[in-house]
Amino acid sequence: MKNIRPQLPTFSEDIRLLVATLPEPLQAALLRLDLDNLLEVVMDLGRPPEARFAGEVVRLAEQPVDHEDLAHVTDLVGEFGSDNRAGIERTLHRISAIRNRKGQIIGLTLRVGRAVLGGIELLRDLIETGQSLLILGRPGVGKTTKLREMARVLADDLHRRVVIVDTSNEIAGDGDIPHPGIGGARRMQVPQVERQHAVMIEAVENHMxxxxxxxxxxxxxxxxxxxxxxxxxxQLIGTAHGNTLENLIKNPTLCDLVGGVQVVTLGDEEARRRRSTKTVSERRAPPTFDIVVEMIDRDEVLVHPDTAAAVDQLLRGVAPRGERREQAANGQIHVEVREAAPEMLPDTEEERSGYRGPARIYPYALSRELLERVIRSLDLNARTVGGPEQADLILALRSRSDDLRLRRVVEKTGAALHFIKRNTANEMRRLLERAFHVLEGIEGDELHEMVAETEAGIRRALAEGVEVKLAPRRPALRKMQHRLIAGRGLLAESSGKEPKRHLVIRPGGGE
Incomplete structure (x- = not known):
């Protein structure tokens, strides 16, 4: 039989369908711009309309948006669902509405949707195994784009029977005919968001x-x-709310996806062997997903190929490193296999002196969450531990310098003791930078300047809800900026070319 599957439309064809929904003056203004890099058009009642690009916002008109402009767009797009999202038939564009307390639309975000071919080479070997795969990552990092391309590859290249449960029509586009970007995969729409679980079960029971x-x-x-x-x-492939595997474990609603957590009481002998308290957290059941992928950026991921082992290590206070994969601009893929830290601490001083795992740090009367955030932002080969007796390095407030219990622990274990003035991320960061000689070849002043600028940008983005453009930085510093920004729940996008490549902090975003 002749293949009559529709061809993937060109981006210029797709984007013009989105532009055509706007009032004519806005269409004319938008068509004068570079639409290849357009992210979204924002129309808020009483404010001038804007076109947003990576690192740039362009005002489309000086005249504020009125009710007539909003009605013009809503009349030309699909019906808004209970999630306040609509689309344009057979495209991947998404139109999201903001309503007032009476339910009237007072704002629209017209998000550009793109089907990107060849976007899953970083993960192709994983989906070919037939194992279930869970993708985590901050909003806007490209999780939905990855799902769409996975559906196409599984259906067309690997000839699998694929069904997409498409809650907001984001994967396969609006309308009853799915977008060609999903290839031969089938799509089931979800009538109401709260019925997604029922449609998931219906898919497996009815459509093989x-x-x-x-x-x-x-x-x-x-x-x-x-x-x-x-x-x-x-085989189940999905995304979930959460940036990292550690986040997911701490989420009581979703931790079952990776096996769940239960509290157990150990016997005296087992507790001594583990050098832990008698009450510990352990994985409750086998994970639903065999593999977990943390998306750091569109072209960089951290793969946990054995979810069960990774969860077990995290619950023991060990940071599993997994595989860090990165795709260069020329398409080449670099894979760095990073071993997990040893699970058991050495029992003797002789073993302790030969320990070569990540540095073990204990925050004495300090915020452990804050310390872990600093460790991640600096990408240190270090982890926190549950007690001062297990630590190589102890952080404490200077006001605790006369603490007798602390002094006894240091004398007994030989751990390094460092004091800071205040229980803040900046104080911890400065100390750890000195202790670990962070980023060789980068002067301390440059590092402090970058951190200060990034934190100021984060504060402005949170307070004012605006995009903030940061100064150009070298790749190593940009990676640190990404972690700092993601740690505050914001989206960072790279813009420009070397040596002027820089980050733009955005107050929010989606896939």
Whole structure:
């Protein structure tokens, strides 16, 4: 039979369908710009309309948006669902509405959707295994784009029976005919967001899929449906709310996706062997997803190829490193296998002196969460531990310098003791930079300047809700900036070319 599957439309064809929904003066203004890099158009009642690009915002008109302008757009797009999202038939564009207390639309975000071919080479070997795969990452990093391309590759290249559970029509576009970007995969729409779990079960019971793809697993019911699907032998590929595997473990609603957590009481002998308290947290069940991928950026991921082992290590206070994969501009993929830290601490002083795992740091009467955030932002080969007796390095407030218990621990274990003035991230960062000689070849002044600028930008983005452009930085510093910004729940995008490549902090975003 002749293949009559529709061809993927060109981006210029797709983007003009979005432009055509705008009032004519805005169309004319937008067509004079470089639409290849357009991210979204924002129309808020009483404010001038804007076109947003990576690192730049362009005002499309001086005249404020009025109710007539908003009605013009809403009349030309699809029907808004209960999630206040609509689309344009057979495109991937997304139109999101802001309503007032009476339910009237007072703002629109017209988000540009793109089908990107060849975007999953970093993960292709993983989906070919048939194992279930969970993707985590901050908003706007490209998780939905990855799902769309996975669906196409699984259906067209690997000839699997693929069903997409498309809650907001983000994966396969608006309308009853799915976008060609999903290839031969089938799509099931979800009538109401709260029924996503029911459609997930319906998909596996009624349509005999080999693979089910679902975006944004976010409720306990959806987590339960995911486990049901995986237990029936169907490959499940999905995304979930959370930036990292550690975040997911701490989420009581979604931790079942990676096996769940239970508190158990150890016997005296086992507790001594582990050098832990008698009450510890352990994984409750096998994970729903065999593999977890943390998306750091569109072209950089951290892969945990064995979810069960990674969760077990995290619950023991060990940071599993997994595989860090990065795709260069020329398409070459670099894979760095980073071993996890040893799970057990040495029992003798002789073993202790030969320890070569990550440095073990204990925050004495300080914020452990704050310390862990600083360790991640500096990308140190270090981890926090549950007690001062297990530490190589102890951080404490200077006001605790006369603490007798602290002095006894230091004398007994030989751990290094460092004091800081205040329980703040800046104080911890400065001390750890000195202790670990962070970023060789980068002067301390440059590092402090970067941190100060980034934190000021974060504060402005949070307070004013605006995009903030940062100064150009070398790649190593930009990676640190990404971690600092992501740690505050914001989106950072790279813009420009070397040596002027820089980050732009955005107050929010989606896939």
């Amino acid at each position: 899929p080999e693979v089910i793809i679902v975006d944004e697993i976010g409720t306990e019911a959806e987590a339960g449906a995911a486990r049901t699907i995986a237990e029936r032998g169907v």
